[in-house]
Amino acid sequence: MRIKKWKLGILLPFWLAQCTNLYFSETMVTETTPDDGQLNVQCSTSVAVSFNEPMSKDTIFGNHDATTDCFGTIQISDDDFATCAPFNGDPLASDNDTKFIFYPNISLLSGSTYKIKVTNLVSSAEGKNMSSDYTQVIGFLVK
Numbered sequence: 001m002r003i004k005k006w007k008l009g010i011l012l013p014f015w016l017a018q019c020t021n022l023y024f025s026e027t028m029v030t031e032t033t034p035d036d037g038q039l040n041v042q043c044s045t046s047v048a049v050s051f052n053e054p055m056s057k058d059t060i061f062g063n064h065d066a067t068t069d070c071f072g073t074i075q076i077s078d079d080d081f082a083t084c085a086p087f088n089g090d091p092l093a094s095d096n097d098t099k100f101i102f103y104p105n106i107s108l109l110s111g112s113t114y115k116i117k118v119t120n121l122v123s124s125a126e127g128k129n130m131s132s133d134y135t136q137v138i139g140f141l142v143k
Contacts, residue, residue, distance in 0.1 A: 026131055027124045028052050032116045034140035041140045043107040047076055047087075049118055054097040059123040062087040062102055073122045074102060078112040078139075085114070097125065108142045115139035 033048040034041045049060075062072035063086045070077060070084040074091070077084045085108065091100040108114060118134040 025052065027055075027122070027128045028130060029118050029134040032136060034116075036116075036136040036140070037138040038140040040143040041108075043110055043142050045104075045108065045142075047074070047102045047104065047116060048099060049074055049102075049116065050095070050099045051122075051124070052098070053128075054125040055100070056123045056125050056127070057093055057097060059121060060091055060093070060100045062091070064089050064105065066105075073119045074100070075117040075119075076102075076104065076108075076114050077117070078109060078114045080115075081117060110142055113139040113141050 028051065029049060030052050031048075031050040034045060060073055062074045062076075063069055063084055064072075065086060067086065068083040070081045072087075074087075075081060075084045086105040088103045088105040091102045093100055115136040116139075117136075118130070120130040120133050123129050
């Protein structure tokens with residue numbers, strides 16, 4: 001029988017940890033679209049963020065004001081988040097609330113590299129927050 005060590009140091013049989021969902025996996029970003037490092041992205045692209053578990057829709061939002069302030073739990077920026085592109089309304093949720101699609105309220109600037117940021121204020125449906133912010137390392141280049 002395989003034994004799984006629980007985060008608190010308690011040893012549980014592997015099957016018991018699976019059946020009771022005691023893995024306590026960390027809430028995390030699993031994919032962003034456009035991809036980190038992607039080139040030749042259309043200026044009218046949508047932005048999508050996927051998570052490893054269903055998320056609380058109330059905690060997934062971006063700036064949809066006419067300002068370029070960086071607020072909200074999902075942000076895109078071409079200047080290391082000094083300013084952010086606003087989104088057109090609330091995101092569309094899909095894939096059992098694990099994927100959220102945003103549409104920028106402006107055309108992204110040609111030749112600019114944008115990064116997607118997800119703050120640790122996002123919360124899973126179970127109430128778990130990410131342990132830290134997620135920010136694309138390279139970003140995506142708009143053609």
